[in-house]
Amino acid sequence: MKQFTKSFTQQESIPEAGIEAAIDVMRSGRLHRYNTLPDEKSETDLLELEFAEYQGVPYALACSSGGYALHIAMRAAGVKAGDKVLCNAFTLAPVPGAIHNSGAVPVLVDVAEDYCIDLDDLEQKAAESGAKYFMLSHMRGHLADMDRVMAICKRYGLFLIEDCAHTMGATWNGQKSGTFGDVACFSMQTYKHINSGEGGFLTTRHSDVMARAIMHSGSYMLFERHFAAPPAEVFEQIRYETPNYSGRMDNLRAAILRPQLADLDAQCERWNARYRILETIFNRSEKIHIPARPEKEGYVASSIQFSLPGFSTEQIQAVVKQCGERGVILKWFGDNVPRDYTSRYDSWKYIEAMPQLPKTEKILSTLLDMRIPLTFSEDDCQLIGEIIAEVVG
Numbered sequence: 001m002k003q004f005t006k007s008f009t010q011q012e013s014i015p016e017a018g019i020e021a022a023i024d025v026m027r028s029g030r031l032h033r034y035n036t037l038p039d040e041k042s043e044t045d046l047l048e049l050e051f052a053e054y055q056g057v058p059y060a061l062a063c064s065s066g067g068y069a070l071h072i073a074m075r076a077a078g079v080k081a082g083d084k085v086l087c088n089a090f091t092l093a094p095v096p097g098a099i100h101n102s103g104a105v106p107v108l109v110d111v112a113e114d115y116c117i118d119l120d121d122l123e124q125k126a127a128e129s130g131a132k133y134f135m136l137s138h139m140r141g142h143l144a145d146m147d148r149v150m151a152i153c154k155r156y157g158l159f160l161i162e163d164c165a166h167t168m169g170a171t172w173n174g175q176k177s178g179t180f181g182d183v184a185c186f187s188m189q190t191y192k193h194i195n196s197g198e199g200g201f202l203t204t205r206h207s208d209v210m211a212r213a214i215m216h217s218g219s220y221m222l223f224e225r226h227f228a229a230p231p232a233e234v235f236e237q238i239r240y241e242t243p244n245y246s247g248r249m250d251n252l253r254a255a256i257l258r259p260q261l262a263d264l265d266a267q268c269e270r271w272n273a274r275y276r277i278l279e280t281i282f283n284r285s286e287k288i289h290i291p292a293r294p295e296k297e298g299y300v301a302s303s304i305q306f307s308l309p310g311f312s313t314e315q316i317q318a319v320v321k322q323c324g325e326r327g328v329i330l331k332w333f334g335d336n337v338p339r340d341y342t343s344r345y346d347s348w349k350y351i352e353a354m355p356q357l358p359k360t361e362k363i364l365s366t367l368l369d370m371r372i373p374l375t376f377s378e379d380d381c382q383l384i385g386e387i388i389a390e391v392v393g
């Protein structure tokens with residue numbers, strides 16, 4: 001019987017250039033982002049400039065985590081306690097958590113058959129709720145039809161925050177994810193596309209939003225030491241009105257990230273080559289459904305999702321168990337018990353007036369998820385795909 005033995009949580013090591021840069025930072029003793037010599041740009045400053053350039057946006061802020069970036073994005077956008085924020089029902093827990101942290105109330109929007117946000121439900125809930133903010137997770141790397149998303153945002157005057165935790169490097173119609181909305185947030189947590197253990201980016205083209213985000217992130221009055229940032233005059237009033245919610249990036253992590261950012265596009269190709277091997281095997285199975293990726297989507301498949309239509313709860317649990325016994329770790333987003341990195345929307349019990357979302361529950365009830373770490377070779381992916389297809393039968 002085929003058996004897989006590698007770890008699904010083992011990422012690649014940090015590139016040697018990153019390790020050397022990190023050692024230099026440690027030797028210097030100047031780990032704090034504002035601890036610079038005259039005319040020196042810190043590793044954090046350089047990382048922000050490089051990420052702004054990568055995204056093609058004027059402003060980028062590096063901070064302590066993706067969830068933190070989402071939180072201060074909302075604060076910087078002017079979200080007030082009790083405001084409604086539209087967001088995906090199918091997402092990971094940091095998203096509703098960040099909304100809660102800003103005092104706002106999530107308005108959960110259904111998932112669609114293609115695993116993206118359901119745009120009909122979005123349109124309806126935008127109209128009914130009167131929400132002025134929309135936090136869109138490009139969940140598990142699936143980009144919704146961004147042309148239609150933007151049309152809906154325009155029609156209802158929605159301030160769009162893109163959660164790009166799974167789409168760093170991805171595009172829609174050739175345009176980078178994170179450049180559609182008003183603000184975009186990214187994560188550099190170990191299982192995302194670049195890895196510093198923890199870390200986040202916030203990008204925007206709005207100078208007032210960036211000035212507030214920089215103040216929130218814990219800049220003290222050192223905002224002039226930001227380079228991917230608006231000029232000092234934008235901070236004139238903002239610096240008095242914006243609380244410091246300390247969540248800075250440090251030079252050690254920035255040093256580790258810079259060489260990874262330089263490699264990102266090549267890494268994305270490696271993920272996609274692995275994804276296509278699995279996709280081909282799944283497409284041959286009559287039991288497995290894997291939605292075709294839209295022509296316009298330039299995806300980065302650091303994970304794979306598929307459905308087993310018609311499978312009962314017991315059958316899904318049996319597939320997860322049998323794959324697990326053969327070394328293939330699948331996650332089930334439909335589980336009514338939150339486990340590992342998955343939790344279904346109805347387990348976020350702090351949300352008041354929790355809606356019933358039968359469509360989302362139905363789709364999640366047969367949706368399985370698997371990480372594709374780059375420590376897996378293409379042959380490994382072939383073997384994993386064969387094991388899954390065998391177990392599913």
Ligand SMILES: *Cc1c(COP(=O)(O)O)cnc(C)c1O
Nearest residue numbers: 065066067068092094165187189
């Ligand atoms: C990881 C993740 C985040 C937040 O990132 P952290 O850096 O872990 O705070 C936000 N949204 C999604 C969908 C994520 O997977």
